[in-house]
Amino acid sequence: MLLTTKTHAANPSVTVIIPVYNQAQFLPECLASLRAQTITDWQAIVVDDASTTGDVGAVVQAEKDARFQFVRHDRNRGLAASRNTGIRAAQTRWVLCLDADDRLTGDALEILLSLANHHPGGDAFFGDIQTFGVTNQAMPQISQTPHEFFTKRLMPGAGFLLRRDFWRSCGGYCEAEILKIGQEDTDFWITAFEHGVQVHDADRVTYLYHRHGTNMTSNHYCPVKSQIESAG
Numbered sequence: 142m143l144l145t146t147k148t149h150a151a152n153p154s155v156t157v158i159i160p161v162y163n164q165a166q167f168l169p170e171c172l173a174s175l176r177a178q179t180i181t182d183w184q185a186i187v188v189d190d191a192s193t194t195g196d197v198g199a200v201v202q203a204e205k206d207a208r209f210q211f212v213r214h215d216r217n218r219g220l221a222a223s224r225n226t227g228i229r230a231a232q233t234r235w236v237l238c239l240d241a242d243d244r245l246t247g248d249a250l251e252i253l254l255s256l257a258n259h260h261p262g263g264d265a266f267f268g269d270i271q272t273f274g275v276t277n278q279a280m281p282q283i284s285q286t287p288h289e290f291f292t293k294r295l296m297p298g299a300g301f302l303l304r305r306d307f308w309r310s311c312g313g314y315c316e317a318e319i320l321k322i323g324q325e326d327t328d329f330w331i332t333a334f335e336h337g338v339q340v341h342d343a344d345r346v347t348y349l350y351h352r353h354g355t356n357m358t359s360n361h362y363c364p365v366k367s368q369i370e371s372a373g
Contacts, residue, residue: 153184153208155235155250155302158227160188160220165195167242167351172204174244174349179251186227187241189213190220221314221325228308236308238299242351245300246271249347253302256343263339267301268347276352284342287334296340298326300348311336 157175161168168187175185189197191214201211212226228236235257239245249268256266270280282297290296311332320328330338 156231160223264307274352
């Protein structure tokens with residue numbers, strides 16, 4: 142069962158998908174980073190993955206901004222499912238997933254949409270990452286081949302502009318239980334490479350990654366890594 146509030150903003154260029162599970166305390170600053178964007182024709186869909194702490198819906202409602210939409214799962218389904226729920230609900234050509242404890246730089250959407258306009262055949266666009274919180278570190282992100290991705294892992298898990306039709310052609314994010322240990326992003330990029338993804342990167346920081354000591358980790362065995370090794 143899904144519960145929704147708010148109406149879609151008129152003719153948005155991009156929809157930002159924000160999955161939330163027990164991180165309502167970080168959400169106000171995440172949403173504030175959207176309101177601070179240099180472009181205003183965006184929509185955001187906040188997907189509450191059946192949180193057991195905090196009131197995610199109340200945080201969204203407090204924004205009093207029709208560009209925010211709220212969706213709640215009736216049971217916890219995981220990050221991949223939450224992203225899929227939001228992207229399915231989107232009506233725009235472009236989508237971008239933003240973790241609830243992170244933020245976008247003020248010009249992130251403008252930079253990425255401009256990059257997409259300059260590369261009309263592209264499927265995914267991203268900038269660099271800057272951490273904040275317990276660490277303050279630049280994390281360059283670069284377009285890579287499948288083999289380079291496996292060895293360097295410098296392509297982002299969130300914060301990249303994605304053509305919604307390409308997401309659909311990939312079958313969305315895989316919701317398999319084995320990937321819930323933090324391998325949803327790795328699996329998606331592998332699938333994207335298999336579908337011939339065209340990626341372009343901007344040499345600018347567009348994503349602010351919050352290091353607070355309780356982040357999901359991706360340092361686990363990847364059951365599909367052999368696909369990347371063989372692709373090189």
